[in-house]
Amino acid sequence: MTVSKTIEKSAEATKSRKDAADSPAEALHLGELSEQLGYVLKRAQLKVFENFLRCVASLQLTPAQFSVLLLVEQNPGRNQTEIASTLGILRPNFVAMLDNLESRDLCARIRSTNDRRSHILVLTDKGKAVLTRAKKLVATKHEARLNEVLGVANREALIAMLSKIANEF
C-alpha cells in the first residue's frame, strides 16, 4: 500500500503550457496507477506481444497462431474443440484461425474415423518446419531479450507467478 515516493512535486495547475523557454511539457505522474497490477500487466503484455511479432516477423506468426501450432504438435489426435477450448478460444472464432493456417499449409483438418463430426488437427511438414524455426527465433531473440532485461532467475519467477494467477485467481 506504500505509495513509494511519488509525491515529488504537486503539479501547479495554474501554470500555462509552454511558459518559460519552451519547457519540455513535463511528463504526467502515474501515481497509484504504477502500483495497479492490471495496468502494469496490460502494458507489459502489449510490449511482449509487440516484441514477439518482431522476432518472428519473417515467419508471419502471431502469438495466438504460434500457440496453436505448439499445442497441436504437443497433442496429436485432438480435434478443433479440444485445441480451441484449451487455448481459451471459442469454437466459432477458431474456424477462421484454422482456415488461415490451413490456407498457408501449416496445419490440416482430418475427418476423424471414430467420430465423423470432428476434425483431427495435425501439423503439415511445412507446419513442423515453420514451428521449429519459430521456436529457434523465440528462444534466441524473444526470450534472450527478456533475459537481458530481467535475468534468467527473475524470468522464471515471473512466469511462475503469472501461471499461479492464471490458474488460481
Added chain:
Amino acid sequence: MTVSKTIEKSAEATKSRKDAADSPAEALHLGELSEQLGYVLKRAQLKVFENFLRCVASLQLTPAQFSVLLLVEQNPGRNQTEIASTLGILRPNFVAMLDNLESRDLCARIRSTNDRRSHILVLTDKGKAVLTRAKKLVATKHEARLNEVLGVANREALIAMLSKIANEF
C-alpha cells in the same frame, strides 16, 4: 529452458475418445506453452481484469475507466491529449470514452482559457466520490485476493518486474 516433467504419458493417438468406462477425456498437455511468457502473461491479464470487474461491479467501472479517473485526479490541469497519450489511448478513441464518463457525471471537459482548442479534464464531485469508493473496493477485494494468491512480497516483486518490462522492453 527445462521442460520440467511434462513428459508424463505420450498421448496415444490411436485411442478413441470415450473408450473405457467413460474416461474423463484427459486434459491436453500445454507443453512448452506454459513456459511462453506471452501466453502466461495474456492469460493472467484476462484473469486479473475479470477479477477487477467483479470487485468494482457496483460502480460499473472498467480497468480503463478507472485508470482515466486515477490519472485525471493525479494530474490536474491536463488536457485530453496528455491524459490519453499517457495511457496509450489514441485521441480519437478517447473521445467516446470521455463522452461516457462525462454522461455519467464522473468527469468534465473544461475549455482552457490559455488554449481554447484544448479541454482540461477534471473530476466532478461525484467522480471524486466514485473514485474514492473504487480505490477502497480495489484495495480490500482485488489487491487482497492477489495477496492471498501470491503474498505481499511476491506481489510487489511481480509489479516491479512487469513495470520493467513495460518500460524497458
Added chain:
DNA sequence: TGATAATTGTTATGGACCATATCAAATATC
C-alpha cells in the same frame, strides 16, 4: 429399434477495442 437430446464444425452477427485519415477551430511559426 426409433424418437429425442447432445455434440461438432460452421455461419452470421453484433459489440468492444484499436488504428488511420480527415476536418474545423485555434494557435504557432516565420
Added chain:
DNA sequence: GATATTTGATATGGTCCATAACAATTATCA
C-alpha cells in the same frame, strides 16, 4: 499575414471476442 501545427472530433475499417442458430453426426434411452 500566409503557412504550418495542434486539439478535439468524426468517419471508417480491422481485429478480437461473444452469442445464436444450423446441418450433420452421434449419444441416450424409452
